[in-house]
Every structure is written in structure tokens, then in C-alpha cells.
Amino acid sequence: MGEGLRAYGLIAAMWVRSTMTYRFSFAMTLLSNFSATAFDFVVILLMFGQVEGLGGFSFAEVAFLYGTAGTAFGLADLALGQVGRLGKRVRDGTLDTLLVRPVPVLAQVAADRFALRRLGRVTQGLVVLVWSLFLIDVAWTPARVVLVPVMVLGGGLIFSAVMVAGAAFQFFAQDAAEVTNSFTYGGNTLLQYPPSIFAADMVRGVVYVVPLAFVNWVPALYVLGRDTPAGLPGWAAFASPAVAVVCCAAAGLAWRVGVRSYRSTGS
């Protein structure tokens, strides 16, 4: 574990140095990474230019949901976003090179072409989150205060687990990288809006099947003083870290199965 993290750090640092060779291009990608996600928020602003509330939620509350989901996803995307490229390596056989090195494969795949520009997404999410904290009308208790950083970090872990599980799936279906996008990017979009606007079956799906609801919906609704979704008990608001641990364990298992069943193209 420690060895893997050290390798990850070294490889990532190498890619950061390499990126810095093309400074202008890096500045442009960082800026556009920031603005790309900012446009998501512009859409929400445009929507609230037309309406007072969405599904019974005020602008401040939707901004809070947006900020928590965006920051959590941004952290996962920065740390592990590169695992989505695994399918390409399986297809062209370059994964073999990684297998013979005395470093955990996951660390190598995750740090491969480490994209520092993804900091733009994290920053944008954090800006909205902090702003929303000033806007929302909440009776702050110690539990609620603690829940905010806990949900962002736990949510980041849950998204990371989804990314690793998606990458493991690519050992079997190399071209299916896009399926993961519907859970990562799609999940991020879903969680930016209040659960009250979606069909009950969709909400149940992200609570009980792919537990993305624990990224922010469940804890955030507690912070906002609203009912928990999909008939969950009240204490579920504090379950995000536990859910994150279970998700990471499941993703680790899936990864192992994937690596074991890998067969090189031989070319």
C-alpha cells in the first residue's frame, strides 16, 4: 500500500514536470477544465434565472448539492481519472510493460499521464461549495459542521471506487470505457440536482444498487434539515464513510479479478 502510494507520487510528479514543458498549453487546459465545469453551474444559474425553486429546493440548496458533488467528483477525477485509459492499454498490449515492473499495476495505471489540469474541476467545485455555505440557511450543529468535509472526502472515495471498478470492467470489454462515464460524469450531474425531481426508481437505484446517493444526497439532506431519500433511516446520513470503505473493498476485489484474467494481445 505504502509502496504503491510512493510509486504513484513519483510517476505523477514526473508527468507534472512533463506537462510543464508546454506551459501555454497547460494554462489553457487548466483554465478550460475550470470553465468546462463552471458551465454546468452557469446552466443552473440560467435555470434559476427563470424559476424560484427546482423540486422544492432553493438556489442556495442546489448550489450546496452542486458544490459537494462537484468537489468530491473533482478529487476522485484528479487522483484516479486516468484509469479510464486502461482499455486502450489492454487493446494495444502496452499493459504488459506495466505488469513486469515491480510496482502495483493500479498505482501505475492511475498515475499514467497524471493530469494536473484536473485541479480546475476541484477548484470550481470548492468555490461553489464555499459560496453556498454562506447562502444556505442552516442551524449549524457540530454534527452538521463535521458532515460537510466528511461527505466531500467520503464522496471522493465512492467516486474513486466507481472509477476503479469501471477500469476493471475494461479488462473484459476494452471499448466500453464510456459505460463508466454514465456512473461518474452522469452520477455527478445527477447529484447536483435535488432527488425530489427524479423518478423514485432512479433514486432507489443510486441508494441501493450503485450507492452514489451517499456521496452527497443522503448527508447533504441531513445538513439541510430535510427528510432522507428512498425511506432510509435518519442515521444513514452518517454512513457515507462506511459505504465508501465497502465500495473501495468491492472495487479492489473487482480490480484483482480483472488483472488476474488479463490476457495480453501478444502483439
Added chain:
Amino acid sequence: MRLYAAVAAGGFRRYATYRVATAAGVFTNTVFGFILAYTYIALWDERPRLGGYDMPEALAYVWIGQALLATCGLMGGGFEDELMERIKTGDIAVDLYRPADLQMWWLSVALGRSAFQALGRGVVPMVVGALAFDIALPERPVTWLAFLVSVALGVVVSFAVWFLVALSAFWLMDGAGAVQLAWLSGLFFSGTLLPLTVFPGALGEVARVLPWSSLLQIPADVFLEKRTGWGLLGAYAFQAGWALVLLAAGRAVQRVATRRVVVQGG
């Protein structure tokens, strides 16, 4: 002409080979369609007739957007990475030797690809959307044909934009930043996130005359029969006008780039 038809057919066949990727893309488009549809329902519940659309029309807009995402290159033309890589590595020299025009060659590839994407990635999300939601469908059969013509023009405009972006690699070498900026403007100003008719005031007016409105907003309006008769001709003229201007610009840039080209690599 026969040459370019063969290249287009090759583009079609090439993307038809990636069956798993196509299925994965259809799945993702459908998931996003559902998510967007519910946000639109919440929005149109509060403000019926927003942007001149009623609820079934707004929902049709969502699914048209998902169906055209790959076809009209709303999130990337699908060829620019390859072309830029060829410029970066110097392989472009081989392309310039060929007895074919660079721009026409890649346009043919793009048309073949889009034709496949329309069938492979457009039809299924549209059908799922029509079954799962109450969406507006054309009343007159001829509208379907008018819609396809508008989509075809949108594909050409999209190609022209992405070709210009790709040529920037002659000067920038690493064109990732330019691609991202183009991706961003395309996503926002094509109306993929929110119909351009919902954009307020000056922002809406500017967005509606930019080339990106040819990619989704105009085809969708043709589909929803907001543009008929002379309005339809006006829409076609707008799209064709942008296509010509941007293709000419691409041609001019290509001429400058090839005159000063210093091939990379050894």
C-alpha cells in the same frame, strides 16, 4: 469524387467495427437522457412554455440532443485527435503527398463516421426516449426528411470547426488546450446543456447566430416544426452559410500551414 466516396465508406465501416464502444455510447447517452429529462421536467413544471417549448417539446429536445451528440460532434468531432497526432508526429507529410485534398479527405471521413453514428448511436436513445417519456414527434412525415437535411448541414459545420481546431497544431504542437476550448464553446453554444431559446437577452441572441447553433438548436427546431416554409429555407441558408465560411477559412489556414510546414520527427 469516387475517391472521396470510398474514403467516406471507409469511415462508415471503420466506426461500424467498434460494436462494443457503440453499445457503451448508446448506454451512456440514454442514462444522460434520463437525467436531463428529469431536470427539464422540473424546470418546465415551474415555467410551462419556457423558451417557446411546451413539456413534450422540451423532452423531445433532450433526446434529440443525445441522439445527435456523436453524429454532430457536440463533444468532439472524433477525428481531430488523430489529425493532430499526425501533425505532431510528422505523419502529416505522407497525407500531403497523397493525390487528394487534405480537407476533402478528412471531410469524407467525418461524413462517413457521422452517417454511422446517426444510425448506431442516434436511433436507440431516440426510441427509448419516445417510449419512456411523452415527447413531441413531427406531425408531417416530410419533417423527418427536412430534419435529416438540417442534421447533414450541421455535420458539415461541425467538421469545419473541428478541422480549424486541428490545424492549430501546426503552430501550437500540443493542441490539447485549443481542443478543450473548442469543446467547451461547442458544448455551451450548441445548446447541448440548455436550449439556446432559454438563454436570456443578449447572451441568447449572440448564441443563436454563432456557428454552433447549427449543430443542435436548428436541427431540433426543424424537428419540432418551429421552422417551416420560408423559415426552413432560412435555417438551411444559415447553416450552409456558416459551412461555406468555415470551410473557406479552413482552406486558407491549410494553405498557410502547408506552405510553412516543417515536418516533425526524424
